Amino acid sequence: MDKTFGHRNRHYSTSRLVFWSTIFGALLMYIVFRSLRSSDSLDSSGSSSTPLHTTAKWGGKDWEQSVQISAHPRSGSHNSVLVTGAAGFVGSHVSAALKRRGDGVVGLDCFNNYYDPSLKRARQKLLAESGVFIIEGDINDSELLKKLFDLVTFTHVMHLAAQAGVRYAMKNPNSYVHSNIAGLVSIFEACKAANPQPAIIWASSSSVYGLNTKVPFSEKDRTDNPASLYAATKKAGEEIAHTYNHIYGLSITGLRFFTVYGPWGRPDMAYFFFTKDILKGKPITVYEGPAHASVARDFTFIDDIVKGCLGSLDSAEKSTGSGGKKTGPAQLRVFNLGNTSPVQVTRLVNILEGLLKVKAKKNVLPLPRNGDVLYTHANISYAMKEFGYKPTTNLEAGLKKFVKWYLDYYSVTS
Incomplete structure (x- = not known):
């Protein structure tokens, strides 16, 4: 019994060390990345010289008008929502549902080639037909985010952009740090600086439960034994969310999705x-x-996930910060969305x-x-x-x- 207990303590300490080392390393990479990004210049086509970016041309009166029209809600009782990863599987379904009920929706997506971009373009086309404008850009582009928040007073940000997939992390680990950690910080920074600050709902993952053996997985369970880099970046995201909530008063809700499937799904599933x-x-x-x-x-159909996303958005309280300064405690939640x-x-x-x-x-x-x-x-x-x-x-x-x-x-x- 004593030997087993000692082994568990050593395992716990090691897993905590690995986890915090992951966060520290990721944040270090983010700082380096931001410093490099600030020295990048855009050419006449609006494309960044760094290979980490795939930012299409944005800006100009027509572009601004498209953003503002798309963001305009049906009435004053509806929301204005920025949806990142809007051309993705969950993002496209959530964007369509928000628009159908009368919310203003602006999408943001980098259209990377992790899987066939033509599927993302097809989703984009369908959303355009329903009045949702998707901007092609990187969530790490601070200038683009600042411009969007200058143009629109978003009530909510539905942050669904992420590098998905457990196995791909073994091939391209940097893409997970770039999207899931650096990208999350970029979104939080933009929301922190906004006045008023929007409430944020973002995609965590059921992968944070990692090597847990207790079932069913509950939000109160330990999540310090990730089984993959993807899971580690999502766990790091939850810790970063706690920090921005605590310091800046951002209202933040994390959603742990469980194996989402359905029409217009991801080909890597x-x-x-x-x-x-x-x-x-x-x-x-x-x-x-x-x-x-x-x-x-725990396969979860996309329509059920959409209901969970909208429910968490509708029940989110307002952020309590103003101009980057916290004025009081803010809501911080995380939910399982499974079947x-x-x-x-x-x-x-x-x-x-x-x-x-x-x-x-x-x-x-x-x-x-x-x-x-x-x-x-x-x-x-x-x-x-x-x-x-x-x-x-x-x-x-x-x-x-x-x-x-x-x-x-x-x-x-x-």
Whole structure:
């Protein structure tokens, strides 16, 4: 018993050291990055000379008018929201939902090539048809952010831009620091300087629960054992959010998403590339844990996630800072947004086989040490209490909608 306890203490100390080292290193990189960014100059096309940026031309009267028209709410009782990552999966759905109900919405997205940018452009086109203008730019571009906040008095910022994916961190770790830490600080800095300051809702991740074995995952559980760099950057983001809330009075709500899926989803997600490969007759890889344990995920349909995003926005209190100075305590929250019903990945494959009417060719392999965890399971009682969050779509119903969209979008005959 004593040996085990001593081992756990050593493990705890080591994990804390790794975590805080990650934050320190990330912030150091951010400081260096900002200093380099300030010395960059824009050429006549508005493109930065640094390879870290993909900033399209912005500015001018027409551009300003597009921003202001898009940001204008239907009435005084509605909000004006800046949505970062607006051409992304969750961002595009949230932007459309906000616009439908009468809020003013301005999108910001860098359209990087982490996955096929044409899918992001297609989402952008749909949003444009509904009156949402998406600016192509980097969340680390402080000049662009300052210009946006000068043009529009945003009531809220829905910060959904991030470098996603657990496995990609092994290939391009710097992109996670650039987007998930430096980018988050840039957004907080812009919001801090605004007067009045907007309330902020931002995308954390269920990955922060890391190597936890207690289920279901609750917001009060420890999150200091990340299993991936992606998870570490999201955990660092939550600590940074606490700092900006404490010092500057920013109202900040973090959302821990659990395996979001659905139409217009991300091609790097298993349900998406499983569908693609099954239809092409290619074998898919299904991972299993030790002793043939099944990998399971708390798959959450996009419509339920959107409800959670809007609910957290509507229940967010105002920031208490003015001109970068705190005038009183501000709201700080974090919510799980999941489905509360973990499903084995093998069951996911079975459902897809039925919907696609194709038998999958499966290669079953041990779960690699690439940051993936064996299972996720959300406790959503806090979100349910605060704003009535209640998911209503099971995996079979959600996948049916996804497959219908997939076959239509890619013009595939099943």
